[in-house]
Amino acid sequence: xxxxxxxxxxxxxPEGAIASLNCTYSDRGSQSFxxxxxxxxxxxxxxxxxxxxxxxxxxxxxxxxxxxxxYVSLLIRDSQPSDSATYLCAVExxxxxxxxFGKGTTLSVSS
Amino acid sequence: xxxxxxxPSHQVTQxxxxxxxxxxxxxxxxxxxxxxxxLGQKVEFLVSFYNNEISEKSExxxxxxxxxxxxxxxxxxxxxxxxxxxxxxxxxxxxxxxxNTEAFFGQGTRLTVV
Numbered sequence: 001x002x003x004x005x006x007x008x009x010x011x012x013x014p015e016g017a018i019a020s021l022n023c024t025y026s027d028r029g030s031q032s033f034x035x036x037x038x039x040x041x042x043x044x045x046x047x048x049x050x051x052x053x054x055x056x057x058x059x060x061x062x063x064x065x066x067x068x069x070x071y072v073s074l075l076i077r078d079s080q081p082s083d084s085a086t087y088l089c090a091v092e093x094x095x096x097x098x099x100x101f102g103k104g105t106t107l108s109v110s111s
Numbered sequence: 112x113x114x115x116x117x118x119p120s121h122q123v124t125q126x127x128x129x130x131x132x133x134x135x136x137x138x139x140x141x142x143x144x145x146x147x148x149x150l151g152q153k154v155e156f157l158v159s160f161y162n163n164e165i166s167e168k169s170e171x172x173x174x175x176x177x178x179x180x181x182x183x184x185x186x187x188x189x190x191x192x193x194x195x196x197x198x199x200x201x202x203x204x205x206x207x208x209x210x211n212t213e214a215f216f217g218q219g220t221r222l223t224v225v
Contacts (some may be wrong), residue, residue: 032210043202043216044154088154097142097159097167097209104153 002027004091006102015111019076023089023102032092033065033072037085038104044088079109113137115217117203123223124193132188132220134203143186144204144214145178193224
Protein backbone atom coordinates (compact mmCIF):
# COMPACT_ATOMS: atom_id res chain seq x y z
CA UNK A 1 0.00 0.00 0.00
CA UNK A 2 1.56 3.25 -1.12
CA UNK A 3 1.34 5.92 1.54
CA UNK A 4 2.09 9.60 1.66
CA UNK A 5 2.26 11.10 5.13
CA UNK A 6 1.97 14.73 6.13
CA UNK A 7 1.54 16.48 9.45
CA UNK A 8 -2.02 17.78 9.34
CA UNK A 9 -1.17 20.92 11.28
CA UNK A 10 -2.30 23.56 11.56
CA UNK A 11 1.03 25.21 10.98
CA UNK A 12 0.85 28.83 12.05
CA UNK A 13 3.45 31.36 10.96
CA PRO A 14 3.51 35.17 11.05
CA GLU A 15 3.49 37.15 7.83
CA GLY A 16 6.96 37.37 6.32
CA ALA A 17 8.24 34.21 7.97
CA ILE A 18 9.36 30.98 6.30
CA ALA A 19 6.85 28.15 6.34
CA SER A 20 8.25 24.62 6.16
CA LEU A 21 5.99 21.78 5.08
CA ASN A 22 7.11 18.17 5.17
CA CYS A 23 6.07 14.91 3.55
CA THR A 24 7.28 11.33 3.62
CA TYR A 25 6.37 8.55 1.23
CA SER A 26 6.52 4.78 1.41
CA ASP A 27 7.10 3.67 -2.19
CA ARG A 28 10.83 3.75 -2.82
CA GLY A 29 10.18 3.44 -6.55
CA SER A 30 8.35 6.77 -6.70
CA GLN A 31 9.77 9.04 -9.35
CA SER A 32 7.95 12.35 -9.28
CA PHE A 33 6.77 14.53 -6.46
CA UNK A 34 4.26 17.33 -6.43
CA UNK A 35 3.05 20.06 -4.14
CA UNK A 36 -0.50 21.31 -4.55
CA UNK A 37 -2.31 24.10 -2.77
CA UNK A 38 -5.98 23.68 -1.95
CA UNK A 39 -8.19 26.43 -0.65
CA UNK A 40 -11.26 25.32 1.27
CA UNK A 41 -13.91 23.98 -1.08
CA UNK A 42 -11.69 24.40 -4.13
CA UNK A 43 -9.70 22.08 -6.35
CA UNK A 44 -5.99 21.34 -5.96
CA UNK A 45 -3.70 23.79 -7.71
CA UNK A 46 -0.20 22.71 -8.71
CA UNK A 47 2.58 24.75 -7.11
CA UNK A 48 5.69 22.77 -7.95
CA UNK A 49 7.01 19.40 -9.00
CA UNK A 50 10.42 17.87 -8.43
CA UNK A 51 12.11 14.76 -9.82
CA UNK A 52 15.73 14.93 -8.70
CA UNK A 53 17.36 14.96 -5.32
CA UNK A 54 18.16 18.43 -4.06
CA UNK A 55 16.41 21.76 -4.19
CA UNK A 56 14.22 23.36 -6.81
CA UNK A 57 13.27 27.00 -6.48
CA UNK A 58 10.37 28.88 -8.06
CA UNK A 59 9.82 32.37 -6.76
CA UNK A 60 9.03 32.21 -3.05
CA UNK A 61 8.71 28.43 -3.14
CA UNK A 62 11.48 25.85 -2.78
CA UNK A 63 10.88 22.13 -3.04
CA UNK A 64 13.44 19.78 -1.53
CA UNK A 65 13.74 16.08 -2.28
CA UNK A 66 15.75 13.38 -0.52
CA UNK A 67 14.99 10.02 -2.11
CA UNK A 68 17.27 8.11 0.26
CA UNK A 69 15.20 9.34 3.20
CA UNK A 70 11.96 9.24 1.18
CA TYR A 71 11.31 12.80 2.19
CA VAL A 72 10.09 15.84 0.31
CA SER A 73 9.50 19.31 1.67
CA LEU A 74 8.19 22.70 0.59
CA LEU A 75 9.54 25.97 1.91
CA ILE A 76 7.53 29.15 1.47
CA ARG A 77 9.57 32.28 2.00
CA ASP A 78 8.04 35.63 2.93
CA SER A 79 4.74 33.97 3.78
CA GLN A 80 1.62 36.00 3.03
CA PRO A 81 -1.90 35.71 4.45
CA SER A 82 -2.99 34.63 0.96
CA ASP A 83 -0.77 31.56 1.37
CA SER A 84 -3.15 30.31 4.05
CA ALA A 85 -4.46 27.05 2.61
CA THR A 86 -4.00 23.31 2.80
CA TYR A 87 -0.85 22.06 1.08
CA LEU A 88 -1.04 18.63 -0.45
CA CYS A 89 1.96 16.47 -1.15
CA ALA A 90 1.46 14.01 -4.01
CA VAL A 91 3.65 11.24 -5.29
CA GLU A 92 3.52 9.66 -8.70
CA UNK A 93 4.00 5.93 -8.88
CA UNK A 94 6.08 3.95 -11.30
CA UNK A 95 3.18 3.47 -13.69
CA UNK A 96 3.17 7.20 -14.16
CA UNK A 97 -0.50 7.98 -14.07
CA UNK A 98 -1.92 7.85 -10.54
CA UNK A 99 -1.10 10.54 -8.03
CA UNK A 100 -1.10 9.40 -4.42
CA PHE A 101 -1.95 12.33 -2.14
CA GLY A 102 -1.22 12.96 1.48
CA LYS A 103 -3.96 14.36 3.72
CA GLY A 104 -2.42 17.79 3.55
CA THR A 105 -1.00 20.30 5.98
CA THR A 106 -3.08 23.34 6.83
CA LEU A 107 -1.04 26.53 6.85
CA SER A 108 -2.24 29.68 8.55
CA VAL A 109 -0.32 32.91 7.96
CA SER A 110 -1.25 35.70 10.32
CA SER A 111 -0.84 39.38 9.46
CA UNK B 112 -6.07 30.49 -19.76
CA UNK B 113 -7.35 27.03 -20.68
CA UNK B 114 -9.20 25.20 -17.98
CA UNK B 115 -10.89 21.92 -17.17
CA UNK B 116 -14.63 22.40 -16.85
CA UNK B 117 -16.88 20.16 -14.77
CA UNK B 118 -20.66 20.00 -14.64
CA PRO B 119 -22.72 20.09 -12.57
CA SER B 120 -21.01 21.89 -9.69
CA HIS B 121 -23.33 20.18 -7.23
CA GLN B 122 -25.49 17.10 -7.66
CA VAL B 123 -27.88 15.62 -5.15
CA THR B 124 -29.14 12.13 -5.84
CA GLN B 125 -31.11 9.40 -4.14
CA UNK B 126 -29.27 6.31 -2.98
CA UNK B 127 -29.38 3.64 -5.68
CA UNK B 128 -29.71 6.12 -8.54
CA UNK B 129 -27.26 6.44 -11.39
CA UNK B 130 -25.29 9.64 -11.80
CA UNK B 131 -23.09 10.91 -14.58
CA UNK B 132 -20.48 13.53 -13.85
CA UNK B 133 -19.20 15.46 -16.83
CA UNK B 134 -15.88 17.00 -17.61
CA UNK B 135 -14.47 18.92 -20.55
CA UNK B 136 -10.68 18.53 -20.46
CA UNK B 137 -8.30 21.05 -21.94
CA UNK B 138 -8.53 20.66 -25.71
CA UNK B 139 -5.01 19.47 -26.56
CA UNK B 140 -4.71 17.18 -23.55
CA UNK B 141 -4.66 13.44 -24.10
CA UNK B 142 -4.63 12.03 -20.57
CA UNK B 143 -7.66 12.24 -18.32
CA UNK B 144 -8.17 11.44 -14.66
CA UNK B 145 -10.86 11.25 -12.03
CA UNK B 146 -10.12 11.79 -8.35
CA UNK B 147 -12.44 12.08 -5.40
CA UNK B 148 -12.20 13.75 -2.01
CA UNK B 149 -14.53 12.79 0.78
CA LEU B 150 -15.10 15.75 3.10
CA GLY B 151 -12.16 16.19 5.43
CA GLN B 152 -10.16 13.41 3.83
CA LYS B 153 -7.41 13.15 1.27
CA VAL B 154 -7.71 13.32 -2.49
CA GLU B 155 -7.95 9.77 -3.84
CA PHE B 156 -7.14 8.53 -7.32
CA LEU B 157 -9.94 6.73 -9.13
CA VAL B 158 -8.91 6.20 -12.74
CA SER B 159 -6.76 7.41 -15.58
CA PHE B 160 -7.76 7.23 -19.24
CA TYR B 161 -5.81 7.47 -22.46
CA ASN B 162 -6.50 6.58 -26.06
CA ASN B 163 -10.05 5.54 -25.24
CA GLU B 164 -9.13 3.05 -22.61
CA ILE B 165 -8.38 2.90 -18.90
CA SER B 166 -4.66 3.19 -18.16
CA GLU B 167 -4.83 2.62 -14.44
CA LYS B 168 -7.52 2.33 -11.80
CA SER B 169 -7.61 2.16 -8.05
CA GLU B 170 -9.35 -0.29 -5.74
CA UNK B 171 -12.10 2.30 -5.29
CA UNK B 172 -12.96 2.10 -8.98
CA UNK B 173 -15.08 -1.05 -8.84
CA UNK B 174 -17.83 -2.30 -11.13
CA UNK B 175 -20.13 0.50 -10.01
CA UNK B 176 -17.92 3.01 -11.77
CA UNK B 177 -17.26 3.53 -15.45
CA UNK B 178 -15.68 6.20 -17.60
CA UNK B 179 -16.29 7.18 -21.14
CA UNK B 180 -15.20 9.70 -23.70
CA UNK B 181 -18.42 9.82 -25.73
CA UNK B 182 -17.21 12.48 -28.14
CA UNK B 183 -14.13 14.56 -28.83
CA UNK B 184 -14.59 16.88 -25.90
CA UNK B 185 -16.39 15.26 -22.97
CA UNK B 186 -15.05 12.82 -20.40
CA UNK B 187 -17.63 11.29 -18.08
CA UNK B 188 -17.70 9.33 -14.85
CA UNK B 189 -20.76 7.18 -14.25
CA UNK B 190 -21.72 5.71 -10.91
CA UNK B 191 -24.33 3.05 -11.55
CA UNK B 192 -26.02 2.68 -8.19
CA UNK B 193 -24.95 5.36 -5.77
CA UNK B 194 -24.31 4.65 -2.11
CA UNK B 195 -24.20 7.08 0.79
CA UNK B 196 -20.43 6.65 0.95
CA UNK B 197 -20.10 7.91 -2.63
CA UNK B 198 -20.82 11.41 -1.33
CA UNK B 199 -17.67 13.37 -2.08
CA UNK B 200 -16.12 16.02 -4.26
CA UNK B 201 -15.17 14.52 -7.62
CA UNK B 202 -12.35 16.16 -9.51
CA UNK B 203 -11.54 15.67 -13.16
CA UNK B 204 -8.02 16.42 -14.34
CA UNK B 205 -6.22 16.35 -17.65
CA UNK B 206 -2.65 16.51 -18.86
CA UNK B 207 -0.91 16.76 -22.19
CA UNK B 208 1.47 13.88 -21.53
CA UNK B 209 1.54 10.69 -19.47
CA UNK B 210 3.17 12.28 -16.46
CA ASN B 211 1.22 14.47 -14.10
CA THR B 212 3.66 17.35 -14.46
CA GLU B 213 1.10 19.70 -15.84
CA ALA B 214 -2.10 18.04 -14.73
CA PHE B 215 -4.84 20.62 -14.36
CA PHE B 216 -7.79 20.00 -12.09
CA GLY B 217 -11.35 21.09 -12.73
CA GLN B 218 -13.28 22.91 -10.05
CA GLY B 219 -15.01 19.72 -8.97
CA THR B 220 -18.52 18.31 -8.67
CA ARG B 221 -19.89 17.92 -5.19
CA LEU B 222 -21.97 14.75 -5.13
CA THR B 223 -24.39 14.31 -2.26
CA VAL B 224 -26.17 10.96 -1.96
CA VAL B 225 -29.24 11.02 0.29
